[in-house]
Amino acid sequence: MKYKFSKTFIILISIILMIFIYYYGIERFLAIKHFDDYMNAQNVNAEYIESKVLLKDWKMGGYKMIVHYSNNKDYTYTYHYDLTTHKRNEERKYHVVNLEIVKGGRVLDAVYNSNIKYPPIN
Numbered sequence: 001m002k003y004k005f006s007k008t009f010i011i012l013i014s015i016i017l018m019i020f021i022y023y024y025g026i027e028r029f030l031a032i033k034h035f036d037d038y039m040n041a042q043n044v045n046a047e048y049i050e051s052k053v054l055l056k057d058w059k060m061g062g063y064k065m066i067v068h069y070s071n072n073k074d075y076t077y078t079y080h081y082d083l084t085t086h087k088r089n090e091e092r093k094y095h096v097v098n099l100e101i102v103k104g105g106r107v108l109d110a111v112y113n114s115n116i117k118y119p120p121i122n
Helices: 002-041
Strands: 049-056 063-069 076-084 094-103 106-108
Touching (some): 002 063
Antiparallel strands (some): 076 094, 094 106
């Protein structure tokens, strides 16, 4: 009985450890890499980044990065990374980064606002 309990315990701990390594190691690394790629495509200069916060998004999945730029202080840029998309009637995409821009608590559409320095990339 002792042997069976310890074997089950070791398997359970191993599974929990693999899940932890995936969510906080591999997926976090991929998110940071793709955030950096996206910001490079936007021509963001790193010296203008005032603050950058990376959070695990348990509600929507993936990671989100909240960025404030010193040359565009009125806006909050929220980048959301997801490993795959799963929208109905659309082709599956991998390593997707979406951008949401907020000013004064309202989400903005970059097409209608010319003051946005770093518009979303489609």
